[in-house]
Amino acid sequence: MNLLIKGGRVIDPSQGIDDTLDVVVENGLVKEIGKGLAVPAAAETVDATGKYVVPGLIDMHVHLRDPGLEYKEDIISGTRAAVAGGFTSVCCMPNTKPAIDNKAIASYIINKAKTEGACNVFPVGTITQGMHGDRLAEMGELKESGCVAVSDDGKPVKNSELMRRALQYAAGIGIMVISHAEELELVGEGVMNEGFTSTELGLKGIPRVAEDIATAREIMLAEYVGAPIHIAHVSTKGAVRIIREAKARGVKVTCETAPHYFTLTDDAVRGYNTNAKMNPPLREADDVAAIKAGLKDGTIDCIATDHAPHHLDEKDVEFNEAMNGIVGLETSLPLSLKLVDEGLLTLAQLVEKMSCKPSELLGLGRGSLKAGSVADITVIDPAKQWTVTESALASKSKNSPWLGETMTGAAACTVVGGNVVFSGR
Amino acid sequence: MEFKHKDIIALRDLSKEEIELLISTAENMREVNSRDIKKVPTLRGKTIINLFYESSTRTRTSFEIAGKRLSADTVNIAPSNSSATKGETLADTALNLLAMKPDIIVMRHAVSGSHYFLSKKVGCSIINAGDGAHEHPSQGLLDMLTIKDKFGRLDGLKVAMVGDITHSRVARSDIQGLTKMGSSIFLAGPPTMMPPGVERLGNVTVCGTMKEAIQDADVVIMLRIQQERQGKTLMPNTREYSRYFGLNPENLKLAKPDAMVMHPGPINRGVEMSSYVVDGSQSHVLKQVENGVAVRMAMLYHVCGGELE
Numbered sequence: 001m002n003l004l005i006k007g008g009r010v011i012d013p014s015q016g017i018d019d020t021l022d023v024v025v026e027n028g029l030v031k032e033i034g035k036g037l038a039v040p041a042a043a044e045t046v047d048a049t050g051k052y053v054v055p056g057l058i059d060m061h062v063h064l065r066d067p068g069l070e071y072k073e074d075i076i077s078g079t080r081a082a083v084a085g086g087f088t089s090v091c092c093m094p095n096t097k098p099a100i101d102n103k104a105i106a107s108y109i110i111n112k113a114k115t116e117g118a119c120n121v122f123p124v125g126t127i128t129q130g131m132h133g134d135r136l137a138e139m140g141e142l143k144e145s146g147c148v149a150v151s152d153d154g155k156p157v158k159n160s161e162l163m164r165r166a167l168q169y170a171a172g173i174g175i176m177v178i179s180h181a182e183e184l185e186l187v188g189e190g191v192m193n194e195g196f197t198s199t200e201l202g203l204k205g206i207p208r209v210a211e212d213i214a215t216a217r218e219i220m221l222a223e224y225v226g227a228p229i230h231i232a233h234v235s236t237k238g239a240v241r242i243i244r245e246a247k248a249r250g251v252k253v254t255c256e257t258a259p260h261y262f263t264l265t266d267d268a269v270r271g272y273n274t275n276a277k278m279n280p281p282l283r284e285a286d287d288v289a290a291i292k293a294g295l296k297d298g299t300i301d302c303i304a305t306d307h308a309p310h311h312l313d314e315k316d317v318e319f320n321e322a323m324n325g326i327v328g329l330e331t332s333l334p335l336s337l338k339l340v341d342e343g344l345l346t347l348a349q350l351v352e353k354m355s356c357k358p359s360e361l362l363g364l365g366r367g368s369l370k371a372g373s374v375a376d377i378t379v380i381d382p383a384k385q386w387t388v389t390e391s392a393l394a395s396k397s398k399n400s401p402w403l404g405e406t407m408t409g410a411a412a413c414t415v416v417g418g419n420v421v422f423s424g425r
Numbered sequence: 426m427e428f429k430h431k432d433i434i435a436l437r438d439l440s441k442e443e444i445e446l447l448i449s450t451a452e453n454m455r456e457v458n459s460r461d462i463k464k465v466p467t468l469r470g471k472t473i474i475n476l477f478y479e480s481s482t483r484t485r486t487s488f489e490i491a492g493k494r495l496s497a498d499t500v501n502i503a504p505s506n507s508s509a510t511k512g513e514t515l516a517d518t519a520l521n522l523l524a525m526k527p528d529i530i531v532m533r534h535a536v537s538g539s540h541y542f543l544s545k546k547v548g549c550s551i552i553n554a555g556d557g558a559h560e561h562p563s564q565g566l567l568d569m570l571t572i573k574d575k576f577g578r579l580d581g582l583k584v585a586m587v588g589d590i591t592h593s594r595v596a597r598s599d600i601q602g603l604t605k606m607g608s609s610i611f612l613a614g615p616p617t618m619m620p621p622g623v624e625r626l627g628n629v630t631v632c633g634t635m636k637e638a639i640q641d642a643d644v645v646i647m648l649r650i651q652q653e654r655q656g657k658t659l660m661p662n663t664r665e666y667s668r669y670f671g672l673n674p675e676n677l678k679l680a681k682p683d684a685m686v687m688h689p690g691p692i693n694r695g696v697e698m699s700s701y702v703v704d705g706s707q708s709h710v711l712k713q714v715e716n717g718v719a720v721r722m723a724m725l726y727h728v729c730g731g732e733l734e
Contacts, residue, residue, distance in 0.1 A: 196622025202559030
C-alpha cells in the first residue's frame with residue numbers, strides 16, 4: 001500500500017527535522033518528505049493536521065509471554081497492544097517458558113510475529129542457559145537467529161565472574177548485554193520500596209541500594225573488560241548518579257527507564273494496590289526527580305515500558321503473593337508526552353528516547369524517516385483524551401495502576417512497513 | 426456516639442473518638458467478666474469465625490472467650506486444618522466461609538494488608554487479629570486500656586517502646602493509638618530493627634540508646650524478639666541483645682518510680698526482660714491479657730452495630 005501522511009508536524013531527530021510536512025510512503029519505504037507533495041498512485045491519505053508524525057516508536061523492553069505463558073499475553077495480543085500504543089517495534093524479553101536461550105525459540109517468536117503479529121518483534125535472548133545463571137547461553141547462535149540483545153531480565157546474573165565473561169563474550173560477537181541490576185541478598189523478601197510507606201504499611205522493603213550496588217558492579221565489569229552494558233529499568237537516584245558518572249568517564253554504559261518510574265512514587269502502593277507492585281519497586285519523590293533529571297541531561301538514553309502482563313488471578317491476591325509488573329504499552333506515550341508538557345524534554349528528545357536511540361543501540365535499522373528507510377511511522381494525536389479501562393486495553397492482561405484515569409495523547413495512526421496497522425482509539 | 430465501621434483492621438483508620446469509644450465500652454464489658462456467670466446475650470445468634478493462619482494461643486483464645494461471653498457462636502479454623510493446605514487462595518477460603526453466613530471473621534494472617542484485601546471480597550465484618558508487620562489493633566486497644574487503668578488518662582505520657590520495631594505489628598498499633606490519644610513515644614532497639622521514617626508515624630522519637638528511651642518513662646513496652654524472623658543479620662545473638670536492649674531491675678530504675686512495664690507476649694524470659702521484672706510489682710503483663718478479653722468483646726460488639734439487646 002502506498003501512503004500519503006499529510007500536513008503533520010514531522011519530528012525526525014535523525015535528520016534534524018521539525019516542520020509541518022507531508023510524508024510519502026511507497027512499497028513499504030519512506031519515499032519522500034516535503035511540503036505539498038503529490039498523492040502517489042493508489043495511495044491512502046492520512047490527514048495528520050494538528051498531529052505529530054515521528055519515526056515508529058520502539059519499545060526495547062516488553063514481555064510478550066509467548067511461548068509458555070500465553071494466558072497472560074501472546075505475540076498477537078501483545079503486538080496489538082503495542083501498535084495501539086504507537087509502537088512499531090518491540091523487543092521481547094527472554095523469560096518465556098521455555099526461555100529464549102536457543103535458536104528454536106527465537107525462530108518461533110520471529111516467525112509467529114511475522115505471520116500473525118501487528119508489529120516488528122525483535123527477541124532478546126538469554127545471557128545464561130535457561131536463565132539459571134551458571135553457564136553462558138549460545139549467544140552467537142542467538143544473534144544469528146535474530147536476537148538483538150541478551151538479558152536474564154527478571155533476575156540478575158549473580159555470579160560476577162560469569163557476568164564479566166558474558167560481557168566479554170557478547171562484545172566479541174557484537175550483541176548488547178542488558179542487565180537486570182539487582183543485588184538479591186539486599187532484596188531479601190522485600191515486596192516494595194523500603195521507606196516510610198513500607199514502614200507504615202508493614203510491608204518488607206527493598207532498599208534502593210540493592211539497585212545501586214548492582215548497577216555499580218555492572219559498570220565496573222563493563223569498564224574493566226571494555227564492553228558495552230545497558231542497564232534496564234533504572235529506578236533510583238543512586239543508579240542515575242552512578243551511570244552519569246560512568247558516562248562522564250567514558251564507560252560504554254547506556255540505560256533505560258520506564259514511565260512508571262518518572263510518574264509514580266511508592267505512595268501508589270497504599271491500599272495494598274497490587275497493580276503498583278513491580279520490580280524494581282516504585283520509589284520515592286527524590287528518585288522520581290532524579291529519573292527526570294537523568295532523562296533531561298541525557299544520562300537516561302531510552303524510555304521503555306517493561307510491559308509485564310499478568311492474569312487477574314495473579315494480581316487479585318494478598319500483596320505479598322501478587323506477581324511483579326504492570327502493562328505499559330498503551331499508557332507509555334501519554335505518560336511520556338507529559339515530560340514535554342512539563343518542559344523537561346523537547347519533542348525531538350522524546351522521539352530520540354522512544355525510537356532513535358533504542359534502534360541505534362540494538363542495531364534495528366529503524367528510528368528514522370530518511371528516504372529509503374523502512375516505513376515504520378507513528379502519528380501522534382497529542383490532544384486525544386481517553387480513559388484507561390479494561391476494555392480499552394488491547395493487552396490480554398489489565399494490570400495497570402492507571403485504570404480509571406484519563407490520559408491525554410495517543411497514537412492516531414501506526415504504520416508498520418508501510419501498512420496502517422492501527423488507526424486511533 | 427455511633428461506631429460506623431464495618432471492619433476493624435487498623436487503629437490508623439480510627440479517629441481518637443472511635444478509639445475512646447472502644448476503650449470505654451471495654452471498661453464496661455469488664456463487669457461481665459467479673460460475674461459468676463460470665464455471659465450476656467448481646468450477640469446471641471451471631472456467628473464468629475476465628476480464622477488464624479498464624480499460630481496463636483492468647484489472641485485466638487481471647488477472641489473466642491470474648492465471643493462466647495457475648496453469646497455468639499464461635500468457630501475456630503487453624504491453617505493446619507483449613508483448605509489453605511490444599512492450595513486454596515485466601516479469597517476462595519473466605520468466600521466459602523462467607524457462604525456459611527458468618528457475621529464476623531476474626532483473622533490473623535502473615536501478609537500485611539490481607540484484611541483489606543479480604544474486606545473487599547466479603548460483606549461480613551472483618552476484625553484484624555494481626556496482619557504481618559502492619560497492625561494488631563486489639564493489642565493496641567488493650568495496651569491503651571491497661572495504661573488508662575493505671576494513670577486514668579492516655580495523654581501526656583512518655584511511653585518507651587523497646588525492641589524489634591520493624592517487624593512489630595504491636596508497635597505500629599500502639600504508635601497509631603497512643604499518639605492519637607496524646608502520648609509521646611520513644612523508641613529504642615538495634616538500628617537493624619528500626620524501620621525508616623518511623624518518626625513520621627506520629628509523635629515518635631527514635632532514641633540512640635535504650636537508656637535514653639526509658640529515662641523518666643511512664644510506660645515501658647518491651648517487644649518480643651521474634652527469633653524466627655531475625656535470621657542471622659539483624660543481631661549477633663540473644664546474649665548481646667539482652668545486654669543492650671533487655672529490661673532488668675537496674676535499668677528499669679531509669680524510668681519513673683511508678684512506671685508500668687508491659688509486653689505483648691509471649692515473653693522470652695531473660696532476653697527481652699529478666700524474670701525479676703516480668704514477675705515484679707511494676708509488671709502489668711497479666712493485666713494486659715485480662716483486658717484483652719474485654720477489649721475484644723467491645724470490638725465484636727461494635728462491628729455488629731453495637732445496638733443489639
